[in-house]
Amino acid sequence: MQEQQYILKNATSFEPKHIFECGQCFRWDEEQDGSYTGIVKNNVINVKKVDSSIIFLSYGADKLEQLAIDYFDLNRNYEEIKSTLSKIDIYLENSIKYGSGIRILNQDLWETIISFIISANNNIPRIKGIINRISQKYGNKIEWKGKKYYTFPTVENLAKASVEDLRALGLGFRDVRVYETTHKVLNKEVDLNKMHEEKDTQKVRDTLLTLSGVGPKVADCILLFSTLKRFDVFPIDVWVRRVMNELYIKNEDETKVNKKEIEKLAKEKYGDLEGLAQQYLFYWKRDTA
């Protein structure tokens, strides 16, 4: 364990607030100084933007520079992506201006699966609370600057939790889902490593859908926000349904908008970058609502 610093100079498309509050992650918290602190693998990381520089500070086992490059997807050219998407229409152009510093993280697949199962019919403060409590009980403690942090539990460690244990941590009806999925992964009925090797997004999606608590929306979030990193998915939640209806479909009752229609529209308009388009639209709509 060691403290490290890595500075990214002249950063473009990197705004901590946009990255950590666009709804893709649950383990980052804002500090008094506007920086964000979170847990990535066995490391605590603090991210602060000063002018056009990003200052990463970490305490943990991994080499910070490589970790930051991987996790924040720093080798991807977001300027080019944004330029492409901005040309599609004025709505996307505006939402990209609003969330110009969004980057989609490469989050651990296992952690992302469990986190988004917990997210079902739930709100963000509570989701974060549940994940914190799970990590506190089944993860490893890291002490840094007088504060305690907990890593997300491994499959083996979370498998020690009974359904009742999970219920006691406040998971509610999601307890059985997390339990079943944990044991399915533990038994290698679903092999997470193999999922990374599969090229066909639909096939990976079908595999994810076999997991308890993973439906279409959660599967798409996992595909988009984890190291699976597929942009050709379009997670449809209440906000995305709302924004797509208001901008394009214009149905009086947004709850009656057909999911297939939204999917078709997204594919037509945004093509294989639809997942990114979804994030800009979602962040803009939810934040300005």
Next chain:
DNA sequence: GCGCAGGGGGTCG
């Protein structure tokens, strides 16, 4: 202040 509805990043049967 406090109590009480209302509803939330959906999934399952």
Next chain:
DNA sequence: CGACCCCCTGCG
């Protein structure tokens, strides 16, 4: 298509 656990929020 309704129920689901819990808690966070807003309103009286």
